[in-house]
Amino acid sequence: MAMLLRGGQVYYQGQLQTADVLIKDGVIQAVAPQLMVDSDTVQVIDVTGKLVTPGLVDVHVHYREPGQTAKETIQTGSLAAAHGGFTTVVTMANVDPVPDTPEQFAKQVALNQTKGLVHIYQNSPVTKDLTSDQIVDMVAMKKLGAVGFSNDGHGIQNAKTMYDAMQQAAQVGLPIAAHVQDDALYDHGVMNAGPVAQRLGLPGILGVSESSQVARDLDLAAATGVHYHVCHVSTKASVDLIRDAKARGVKVTAEVAPHHLLFSDDDILTDNSNFKMNPPLRSESDRQALIQGLLDGTIDLIATDHAPHTDDDKAGGMCHAAFGITGSETAFASLYTAFVRLGIFTLPQLLHWLTLAPATAFNLPAGDLQVGKPADVSVFDLEQQFVYQATDYLSKGHNTPLTGQPMYGQTLLTLVDGQLVYQQED
Known part of the structure; x- marks a missing residue:
């Protein structure tokens, strides 16, 4: 199913702009303000006020x-x-x-x-x-x-x-x-x-x-x-x-x-x-x-x-x-x-x-949002403070002094080739 990330602050072509990101078949189809889609065939995810990045x-x-x-x-x-x-x-x-x-x-x-x-x-x-x-x-x-x-x-x-x-x-x-x-x-x-x-x-x-x-x-x-x-x-x-x-x-x-x-x-x-x-x-x-x-x-x-x-x-x-x-x-x-x-x-x-x-x-095919390129996209919450405890890490290792430190910028979801590989639990 196609996906639309609606209304985020999108880091696109080196700048931040309010835009929608349309993803279909694992590829970025469009990045533009207020894209119109059929909600019966496109999953719409409201990311208003969130940061959307490559x-x-x-x-x-x-x-x-x-x-x-x-x-x-x-x-x-x-x-x-x-x-x-x-x-x-x-x-x-x-x-x-x-x-x-x-x-x-x-x-x-x-x-x-x-x-x-x-x-x-x-x-x-x-x-x-x-x-x-x-x-x-x-x-x-x-x-x-x-x-x-x-x-x-x-x-x-x-x-x-x-x-x-x-x-x-x-x-x-x-x-x-x-x-x-x-x-x-x-x-x-x-x-x-x-x-x-x-x-x-x-x-x-x-x-x-x-x-x-x-x-x-x-x-x-x-x-x-x-x-x-x-x-x-x-x-x-x-x-x-x-x-x-x-x-x-x-x-x-x-x-x-x-x-x-x-x-x-x-x-x-x-x-x-x-x-x-x-x-x-x-x-x-x-x-x-x-x-x-x-x-x-x-x-x-x-x-x-x-x-x-x-x-x-x-x-x-x-x-x-x-x-x-x-x-x-x-x-x-x-x-x-x-x-x-x-x-x-x-x-x-x-x-x-x-x-x-x-x-x-390192000459890698990554690092920016481009129409026609794979939909590798991350969404972050910049406003809500959070704290990582040792049990919150998905790595086997939690060897870091940052545990317990208040931070902003929590990852909400991560897409690889348009597929959801991480999503924050409610």
Whole structure:
């Protein structure tokens, strides 16, 4: 049956406008004010006063299947994405086994397509096992559907390995999405190095463990011409390096995670493992630099780094807990509440960073509402305050400090190819 979303504030062609959205056969048929339809053949849903957007796009999630399904499955991860208004995601390759051969990669893609409730694209590893210096068959991975290459969770320690990988990725025309971490400087820390870590008696992670690899990789990217994408930027030094590289014409894009925009290490008052993530929450000056980097275009997009864990994974304080924070279900609402309602970002800016910008960076067929294109659409309530409790998450993981925090921007419904994949219960 056809569907009409009636009277919403629609984010369309980069602007907000009051309009109706007509969907038929999984495709957007029209976006215009006051469309006339036959209510006997078209399901009319009144979304007056609600926000209607293209399905959000997240180019950095971890779904843990196969091998770690106690943390998350493709089904639960994609349901969590839909709960947060995301209809397109890109998954990282740190599953077990790592899909580092064409055969394993093909199996992973098939698993995503079979079990996913949203559009799931797959990153290939850069190297075998994510930690070796043996580069995967990039030509084969692209043919099988890879949208990029990433060893996320591990920094590539050998500069020659990164240089060779960049050359090959440039030849096949796909980005390398880098987790930038010099392991020797990282030195088994658990939070940002600085006064807060000292007060809590916890081992710190130096900011230069990130920025030193960013500097190295930007030089290598300039030399190879690859599209180099910096995952989860966390320091002012990294932002400055990326800004300078863009001015020099280096083909670089960068993402920031919601938690690095929302929190600094000043928010860590106790040894609370829900604040343990990699890269860690940095200083307040770093956080402000990330915000400025988004506003001036140095950072291109927002991606969640959705990293679910079990309660046992997160037990025992920072020194023993796993790194990672969930983000799919809280990203839009937390950012809307903290930045749009306070006038720091405009709503169109935030939506751009969560839709068309990530889709463009990874060349994905998503991120905007277009007549004739698949009906991937999300509807949000911007007026009613709500609070997530641990039992409200559809992800298996609820490892986030946002639980219990009042927010605005709750997802009301999410459509993928015109099919309802999430709807808020009355």
